Amino acid sequence: MAFPVLDRPDTSTSVRHAVIFDLDGVVVDSFAVMSKAFAIAYAEVVGDGPAPFSEYRRHLGRYFPDIMRIMNLPPTMEEPFVRESYRLADEVRVFDGILEVLLTLRVRGLRLAVATGKSGPRARSLLDRLGLLPFFAHVIGSDEVARPKPAPDMVRHALDLLDVPAERAIMIGDAPTDLASAQSAGVASAAALWAPPEDVDELLASGPDVVLHHPTDLLALCPAIPAH
Structure with a gap:
């Protein structure tokens, strides 16, 4: 089953300054x-x-x-x-293409964070073991906010820590709870399909702004931040 890569018109002219990633099913195959x-x-x-x-x-x-x-x-x-x-x-392995994406986004000047259903210590331990922790300015676990996903608290907390407004960010997730959290926080949401979700139809019915088939699809949506 194939789905197009879609960009939402109202954010197409807005330069993104930050990307918030879910962890399992997006960054790592766990x-x-x-x-x-x-x-x-x-x-x-x-x-x-x-x-x-x-x-x-x-x-x-x-x-x-x-x-x-x-x-x-x-x-x-x-x-x-x-x-x-x-x-x-x-x-646990890192999905193909993720390292390229993280390197490219950092070179382009974007700030990166993780917002995960895992606890913060466990998420940071795993990313550190995989050599990915330095790419992320912040890694936020479900035990570090008052209300975890699908509430918007985790995404809002990431935005505050990154010092980026909601309209300048995008969140990548593979579950309806990820998309709901992003949408409630006013952040563009992207559905990740490189690890086929348990229920693709349910994920797409959650109304993602973007559908991505491979991690590198994200790069077309996140150009380099212009130098001031």
């Missing part, structure tokens, strides 16, 4: 690790039976404790899930 960690946590806390990872993945973008509440699973699954996520972190 789904295999998540699946293993979730299965181990489920077995330890709930017991035998298939772990409902497909349902869990549909809620990605939200904070883990919030997902547990939505799925009516024990909140005590968080400790073994986080433990195993750290243990398996070396199996």
Whole structure:
């Protein structure tokens, strides 16, 4: 299934100064690790039976404790899930094209941030292990705002830290919660399709301003910031 790359008319003449990235499914392919960690946590806390990872993945973008509440699973699954996520972190890979995008955006003068459903310490640890942490001026986790995604708090906090107005930023996400957070904050939203979402139709129904098939598609929307 193919979708066009779309730009929204009302921001096409606005030079973007910042890009806010979701982490899982956008910067890193961590789904295999998540699946293993979730299965181990489920077995330890709930017991035998298939772990409902497909349902869990549909809620990605939200904070883990919030997902547990939505799925009516024990909140005590968080400790073994986080433990195993750290243990398996070396199996996480960076998506093809992401390094090129980050390098190019930085050379063009844009400021970059991450807004993720992970906790801040876990997100920064993973990015540091992958050698990507220096690219981001700020990495914000769900435990570092009053209301995580889909509320706008995380995106607004990123804008404040970056000192960039909403109309000069764009957020890249692979889940409806990412797009909702961006839209509520008044930021252009882009749907990332390089890691096929659990439900592409649901993601597109969330009304992204831009649909991106590959990380490098973003570069056409983020030209160099003019020198003053």
